[in-house]
Amino acid sequence: MTTSLIVPIYSALQSVRRDLLAVRDATVPFSPPLDGIIGLVQLRTGGAGAQSAYQRINAYFERVDVDAAYFGGHPVYAGITENILDGQYMVRIPRFYYRAGIVPFGPYEGRTYWMISGYPANGFSLHPAFIGSGGAQLGQIWVGKYQASYDGSSKMQSVAGAMPMVSMDFPTARQRAYARNVGGVAGFREWSAYDLSVIQMLMSIEIGGLDVQALIGQGRVNQSSAAAVDAADVAQASWRGIVGLWGNVWQMVDGLKRSGGTWWRWQYNAPGSATPGDFTTGYINTGVPALASSGYPVAFDATMLADAGLFVPAAVNGTASNGSTGDYFWSNTSTDDRVLYHGGDWVIGANAGLFSAHAYNAPSDAARYIGARLAKT
Secondary structure: OOHHHHHHHHHHHHHHHHHHHHHHHOOOOOOOOOOOOEEEEEOOOOOOOOHHHEEEEOOOOOEOOOOHHHHHHOHHHHOOEEEEEOOEEEEEEEOOEEEEEEOOOOOOOOOEEEEEEOOOOOOOEEOHHHEOHHHOEOOEEEEEOOOOEEOOOOOEEOOOOOOOOOOOOHHHHHHHHHOOOOOOOOOEEEOEHHHHHHHHHHHHHHHOOOOHHHHOOOOOOOOOOOOOOOOOOOOOOOEOOEOOOOOOOEEEEEEEEEEOOEEEEEOOOOOOOOOOOOOOOOEEEEEEEOOOOOEEEEEEOHHHHHHHOOOOEEEEEOOHHHOOOOOOEEOOOOOOOEEEEEOOOOOOHHHOOOOOEEOOOOOOOOOOOEEOOEEEO
16 A cells, blocks of 8 residues: 555545544543453542542543442452451452553653553553562462450460550561461561552552542541450441451551661562561662651652552642542651551541551650551462
8 A cells, every 4th residue: 555545545544543532532421441450540639639629540541430330340459358367367468560650741741640550451450469478479368357466375366346455566566467378377577568558559549549448448446445356347348348448457568668868668579588577688779868857747758659560759738629549648857767557546537547647756666546457378
């Protein structure tokens, strides 16, 4: 075919494409993505996490509108199931691939986004939560269904009807999680920042926003003490079988720390050392500055999000309405190891949530409002 014929045919096809896009863009709702790739883009900062500040998108950074049935049939979401392992109530999350960072083109160009795929699509990477010791690819992770409680002997547990395990320092919590790995049982540990980020990524896409207290439930955040891990108000803060994701007690999160002014993370989603007090082995320095001030997160660090799938604030504001999550981030100017707590406690109110984080305390600190959560690879 000669060039003289190709050019007008191409122009005609482009014209048809523009007409089809115009028709599509004038029709709401938009068609759901048929390839199983779906994400969320931050339309604007501020608004305290209002749902209107976020929009679901497809692999081409185009708007999509979907309903609950879409997620019910999605291979990743449908693969989230409850299991009992070593007598512990756990929730299995199947592996998926992700892409995140700054939208490179289109109507949302320059805005922060994250998206997931159930298969290794072009431009996507296996989420680091599913990369275990030595770089081994994992088929799934398991996260405790309930906030951690104590069996009264030596082990962290995830069972209904118990009070949360509190008043222990970070090394002790680690030891109680590792203590499950006896008699042929392996892989139990305290949940990590990677485990948490998987939940944050999947859940925010499904609910179409970040302010989980507004979109799902307040949780136990306006009381005078902790309650059982499956109490009614604790269970308000639940998603796909994982109970008490925010409120009741803070939950220690392994694998991510502040040190020397930057964020350090596990290289893989597995402890670098079996020594409970070792906060050096297995960690790599991301070089990403860790904020030394507290406030309401306005934006997430695009490098941490793109490279490791982790949500850490790049900027905060002292006014709640100027924040973008509805939650609060605590930090300070300390340059020694500062570990991560998640979610908030029974008295924290609107500052609690799925993106509420606390990177203020040393590993040796303990309090009656600080707990943990079990995980397994």
